[in-house]
């Protein structure tokens with residue numbers, strides 16, 4: 001299956017690199033850098049990378065794929081947004097320059113940790129994955145989750161959320177050697193019976 005990394009700005013190569021490694025081991029994952037509508041049509045999963053959300057926002061609008069991403073994801077294509085990517089996926093942002101896609105019903109604050117704690121690395125406990133070393137860089141803060149399941153917290157704040165086919169993280173799984181989050185995302189694509197649904201961890205669907 002082809003997995004597209006929206007490829008204008010940010011940690012594009014890093015995501016492609018992890019997908020390539022997984023593909024070499026599993027044989028059925030093909031990473032694709034996506035910059036236009038035709039390439040987007042070809043993929044079974046979409047990754048919005050970390051980077052600068054205002055820049056990525058401008059470019060996906062300019063290249064005409066903003067609306068296409070929304071309709072593909074609404075029709076079931078899994079999406080993972082990391083850092084800037086979760087800002088772009090959110091229903092509400094605190095910055096008028098980034099009109100979130102509304103794919104995750106959360107409210108998010110860009111650069112929420114302020115200047116003192118712009119970047120840090122810490123362990124988080126992820127439901128279904130376990131202990132994970134998370135890299136936060138000028139990370140946003142999730143202010144509220146209206147819909148979906150919170151998979152991880154850091155310091156009492158949600159840092160990883162899943163709602164059905166949409167996964168959002170405020171940290172950067174593309175900046176470590178740990179492939180477990182990408183593998184989890186790949187598991188959301190065409191798993192048993194197709195795309196999986198968000199659950200509350202006990203098999204109960206969160207709607």
Ligand code: GLN
Pocket residue numbers: 049050051052053054082083084085087110111137138139140
């Ligand atoms: N602060 C960045 C933004 O608002 C996100 C940071 C990141 O992706 N590392 O776009």
